Amino acid sequence: MVRLITHNLLACHAKGCNANNFPLQFKDVEIEIREAEFNPDFLRGFLPKIEWKALVDSARQIGDTSLPAEQPEMVDDDFLKSLHHVLLELHIEEGSMTCPNCSHVYPISNGIPNMLLAEHEIA
Amino acid sequence: MSRPELQAPPEIYYGDIEATKYTKNTRNQQIQADMTYRALELLNIPPEEPAFLLDIGCGSGLSGEILTEEGYIWAGADIAPSMLEVALEREVEGDLFLQDIGQGFGFRPGSFDGAISISVLQWLLNAETSHPTSSPPHRLNRFFTTLHSALKNPSRAIFQFYPSSDDQIQLITSCAQKAGFGGGLVVDYPNSKKAKKVFLCLFVGGGGGQQQIPKGLEGEDTEDSKVRFERRRERERTRDRSGKRKSVKDRDWILRKKELYRKRGKDDVPNDSKYTGRRRKPNF
Ligand SMILES: C[S@@+](CC[C@H](N)C(=O)[O-])C[C@H]1O[C@@H](n2cnc3c(N)ncnc32)[C@H](O)[C@@H]1O
Ligand SMILES: [Zn+2]
Numbered sequence: 001m002v003r004l005i006t007h008n009l010l011a012c013h014a015k016g017c018n019a020n021n022f023p024l025q026f027k028d029v030e031i032e033i034r035e036a037e038f039n040p041d042f043l044r045g046f047l048p049k050i051e052w053k054a055l056v057d058s059a060r061q062i063g064d065t066s067l068p069a070e071q072p073e074m075v076d077d078d079f080l081k082s083l084h085h086v087l088l089e090l091h092i093e094e095g096s097m098t099c100p101n102c103s104h105v106y107p108i109s110n111g112i113p114n115m116l117l118a119e120h121e122i123a
Numbered sequence: 124m125s126r127p128e129l130q131a132p133p134e135i136y137y138g139d140i141e142a143t144k145y146t147k148n149t150r151n152q153q154i155q156a157d158m159t160y161r162a163l164e165l166l167n168i169p170p171e172e173p174a175f176l177l178d179i180g181c182g183s184g185l186s187g188e189i190l191t192e193e194g195y196i197w198a199g200a201d202i203a204p205s206m207l208e209v210a211l212e213r214e215v216e217g218d219l220f221l222q223d224i225g226q227g228f229g230f231r232p233g234s235f236d237g238a239i240s241i242s243v244l245q246w247l248l249n250a251e252t253s254h255p256t257s258s259p260p261h262r263l264n265r266f267f268t269t270l271h272s273a274l275k276n277p278s279r280a281i282f283q284f285y286p287s288s289d290d291q292i293q294l295i296t297s298c299a300q301k302a303g304f305g306g307g308l309v310v311d312y313p314n315s316k317k318a319k320k321v322f323l324c325l326f327v328g329g330g331g332g333q334q335q336i337p338k339g340l341e342g343e344d345t346e347d348s349k350v351r352f353e354r355r356r357e358r359e360r361t362r363d364r365s366g367k368r369k370s371v372k373d374r375d376w377i378l379r380k381k382e383l384y385r386k387r388g389k390d391d392v393p394n395d396s397k398y399t400g401r402r403r404k405p406n407f
Contacts, residue, residue: 005175006198006218013229013269022231036216042173042196049175049233088196112207115200115222115229122226122256123265 002113004062005046005087008055012099013115015123020101023054026061029095029108036088040080046087047075059086126287128246134203137182142205146183146213155185155241158320160348162186162239162281163193165309165324165337170356174236177273179224179282180243182206184215190239191216198235200224225262230273237278238270244284244323248291263295267302277328279306286321299325311340318343 012021052071059067066082097106097113104121107114127136137145145151168174174195178187181199183206190197199215200222201207207219222228225247247266248259255261274280286292292308299306304325312318324336 002218002220005196006220009230009234009273011229011231013227021229039173039196042175045173045236046175051231110208110211112211112219112221115220115226116202117223117226119254119256 002092002108002111003088003090004055004058007058007092007097008050008087010097012102012104013123014099014102014104014117014121017099017102017104021099023051023058023100024097024106025100026058026092027096027098029062030093031062032091032093032111033089034091036084038081038084040077043080043083043087044075047083055086059090062090062092064090126245126285128249133246134205137203137206139205139208142183142203142209145206146185146209152185156189157348158241158283159186159189159239160352161311161320162241162283162322163189164348164352164355165281165322166237166239166279167337168237170359175234177230177235177238177270178217179238179240179270179280180246181210181217181219183209184213184217186239186241187215187217188213200228224266225257227265227269228273229269232272233275234273235278236275238274238280240280240282240284242283242285244282244295245286245291248294260294260298263298264301267299267304271302271304271327274327277326279327280304280325282323282325283320284323292321295323299323303327305329307336309337309339312343313339313341315343 007023010022010024012024050071056067056069059065064086067086072079091111092108093111095108097108098104099106104117130136166176176190176195176197178190178197178199181187181201182203184199187197187199187210197217198220199210199217200220201210202221202223204221207221210219224243247262250257250259270280286295296307304327306324306326309322309324311320311322322339
């Protein structure tokens with residue numbers, strides 16, 4: 001059940017890993033598409049939180065190219081619909097996320113990322 | 124019976140059997156639901172304002188299902204795989220993480236518009252190993268510091284929990300303060316042995332709205348928190364005419380939720396009909 005909406009907020013939290021630790025890189029993913037209720041107000045409110053480049057790159061990594069490289073200034077319904085699909089309807093079911101800085105691998109199984117750290121990795 | 128958190132580590136205590144038992148027990152569902160509504164009331168997000176929430180120690184999703192019902196989008200973290208498994212079976216809507224909250228979060232600053240946590244915090248008060256990273260103050264500090272940064276400013280985090288001593292409350296509140304939170308304790312029905320409930324209300328920045336700590340409920344536990352929560356939202360909604368209306372849920376969603384309520388043992392769920400989930404004319 002991990003979707004790009006949470007992936008876009010998630011950095012590596014291993015000990016000493018404080019820079020260049022975002023976004024986590026997807027590998028060997030299996031994707032499922034599940035429809036979600038379209039909520040334009042929610043999306044408008046969420047827009048300022050998004051790291052746009054990370055979202056576009058991560059969406060491409062998992063095979064979706066519907067978002068423009070630059071965040072458009074005009075927020076119209078068409079744009080919100082693509083954003084809705086990318087943020088809330090693509091579920092990463094299997095695979096892993098690797099930290100671009102320390103290379104820690106967070107496995108994803110049954111849609112649930114395993115964020116547990118070994119004792120020596122705890123800050 | 125001794126407290127669960129003294130019996131075994133959480134991921135062991137909430138194994139397959141206990142996770143199913145916990146989630147199926149209708150009395151437990153009622154209690155968790157009631158406390159979730161109260162936590163939402165204390166979270167104080169204006170009605171109709173969409174929000175992305177974090178459910179800390181989400182377990183099998185009993186609290187999360189209510190977040191969905193109330194129109195929130197959420198992510199949940201829990202350390203017990205069996206609880207998360209049950210959450211998957213129940214097809215909860217939130218994004219789930221297998222995570223030990225005592226290890227801290229990696230969410231970017233300002234990620235969430237608020238957080239709730241129902242019946243979880245007492246678990247952080249027991250050391251699991253003798254490793255220095257595992258002492259309760261260490262774990263609490265990491266937890267509160269990374270949570271504080273994951274929340275937007277202003278916002279709130281509301282924890283219902285079961286402290287077993289004043290020292291525990293002291294430790295928890297001092298760690299929260301050190302992490303930058305304001306706020307404090309709200310005790311509902313302090314004089315009732317059965318209904319007494321402790322909520323830690325933490326504020327980032329001003330906490331949104333007025334800065335003082337909300338009042339606990341007094342007297343006997345007579346009113347359903349769901350009823351009270353929804354009535355308050357209804358009141359505020361009519362006051363705020365500029366507010367946008369909640370998105371209308373589709374028929375399938377309603378049917379699924381009704382089924383869920385029936386399974387939970389509610390006996391006042393309306394029968395399904397051809398009118399279920401139809402758009403109604405606005406009546407004002
Ligand atoms: C009583 S259950 C509450 C679950 C859910 N909030 C509800 O209201 O039904 C307590 C939950 O806290 C989780 N928990 C305990 N310690 C934890 C930790 N260190 N990190 C994450 N979750 C933890 C347990 O796995 C369990 O699912
Ligand atoms: Zn890292």
